[in-house]
Amino acid sequence: MIIVLKPGCSDAQIQHVIDRIEELGFTPHVSRGAARTIIGVIGSDEMKLESQPLQAIDGVERVVPILKPYKLASREFNHEADSVVEVKNVRIGGGHLGMIAGPCAIESEERLMKIAAAVREAGANILRGGAFKPRTSPYSFQGLGEEGLRILRRVGDRHGMPVVTEVMDPRQVDLVNQYTDMFQIGARNMQNFDLLKEVGKCRRPVLLKRGMSATVKDLLMSAEYVMAQGNLKVVLCERGVRSFEDSTRNMMDISAVPNCKGLSHLPIIVDPSHATGRPDLIPAMSLAGIAAGADGVHIEVHDCPEEALSDGPQALLPVRYAQLMDQIRKLAELMNKSIDVAEEVAV
Ligand code: PEP
Ligand code: MN
Numbered sequence: 001m002i003i004v005l006k007p008g009c010s011d012a013q014i015q016h017v018i019d020r021i022e023e024l025g026f027t028p029h030v031s032r033g034a035a036r037t038i039i040g041v042i043g044s045d046e047m048k049l050e051s052q053p054l055q056a057i058d059g060v061e062r063v064v065p066i067l068k069p070y071k072l073a074s075r076e077f078n079h080e081a082d083s084v085v086e087v088k089n090v091r092i093g094g095g096h097l098g099m100i101a102g103p104c105a106i107e108s109e110e111r112l113m114k115i116a117a118a119v120r121e122a123g124a125n126i127l128r129g130g131a132f133k134p135r136t137s138p139y140s141f142q143g144l145g146e147e148g149l150r151i152l153r154r155v156g157d158r159h160g161m162p163v164v165t166e167v168m169d170p171r172q173v174d175l176v177n178q179y180t181d182m183f184q185i186g187a188r189n190m191q192n193f194d195l196l197k198e199v200g201k202c203r204r205p206v207l208l209k210r211g212m213s214a215t216v217k218d219l220l221m222s223a224e225y226v227m228a229q230g231n232l233k234v235v236l237c238e239r240g241v242r243s244f245e246d247s248t249r250n251m252m253d254i255s256a257v258p259n260c261k262g263l264s265h266l267p268i269i270v271d272p273s274h275a276t277g278r279p280d281l282i283p284a285m286s287l288a289g290i291a292a293g294a295d296g297v298h299i300e301v302h303d304c305p306e307e308a309l310s311d312g313p314q315a316l317l318p319v320r321y322a323q324l325m326d327q328i329r330k331l332a333e334l335m336n337k338s339i340d341v342a343e344e345v346a347v
Contacts, residue, residue, distance in 0.1 A: 002076060004060070004064065017054075035080060040077050070221050081094065087181050090162055096295070097297070100125075100207075100299070101124035102127045123339060128184070131147075132176075149165065149180070153179045162182065166184040170194045173199055185207065187209045190209060190219065205234070209239045235266065235269060236267065237269050250274065252288075269296035272286050279305075282299060
């Protein structure tokens with residue numbers, strides 16, 4: 001259930017509600033908005049709570065049961081505003097677009113420096129790069145591991161960009177946590193529930209990619225796994241689902257964007273790189289995603305796709321990325337959205 005507090009409620013009143021919920025043996029999830037605070041109370045024994053006269057507590061406006069199977073992720077939990085997830089100084093959601101760009105895999109420091117400089121110059125505000133790669137073939141490049149994480153950190157810092165990288169295994173969470181600003185949960189791991197719980201225990205933002213055969217409800221249930229551990233900083237990502245169409249890598253489900261927005265307060269971005277697998281389709285699908293209300297775009301960029309160690313065929317050249325960013329900025333203005341700029345760095 002959700003306990004909606006009155007606007008202007010004092011800290012003491014909020015604390016009193018929290019204490020009462022804890023006394024009853026539940027864990028409160030507090031969300032402090034600009035206008036008002038709401039407290040989510042989730043548990044397997046919600047019936048016990050429903051019999052309590054919580055409306056009678058001073059400062060409580062109303063108590064609303066959540067009927068959806070996902071609770072903290074549901075729109076009801078934060079119906080007044082879209083959540084904004086901050087990745088260091090970069091906001092995603094609530095009118096702010098996260099522009100995530102970089103190579104599929106971290107290949108070398110020199111190469112990542114070059115790509116990062118180009119995408120930052122074009123207006124990207126978060127740098128991506130995989131150090132642990134979930135490859136279909138065990139013989140394909142698996143990533144540089146910890147050395148890749150070190151490179152990503154150095155390059156991100158050098159360019160004033162927060163970084164996002166994939167974590168594939170619960171046992172890697174502590175290690176990746178030392179280097180990254182945002183965890184990526186890949187499509188293949190969207191329902192790795194132990195992994196979701198582990199990143200949920202951290203307080204770092206999570207980019208949660210939709211599984212290739214996952215429904216929107218499955219995606220929101222996975223977000224719930226992370227949030228139930230106390231980490232509310234989840235950004236959803238539509239990256240295409242499997243279909244019978246074989247001229248694109250996957251089928252980008254643009255309707256998932258407004259669909260998720262109706263069902264959830266969480267930000268959602270699109271990844272036209274993995275959704276289409278085709279650089280020629282990335283610009284149109286990026287713009288379509290933003291027009292549908294996406295809170296950002298995730299794009300793989302490589303300066304020499306023919307040399308890329310993974311996902312080369314879908315990589316966008318930096319010059320094309322810069323052209324696309326020009327278009328995205330125009331669309332963003334039309335839609336009243338802003339794009340945070342990566343921090344200035346002293347050279
Ligand atoms: C990636 O971002 O490089 C990746 C492997 O994405 P996905 O999990 O969406 O396939
Ligand atoms: Mn990739």
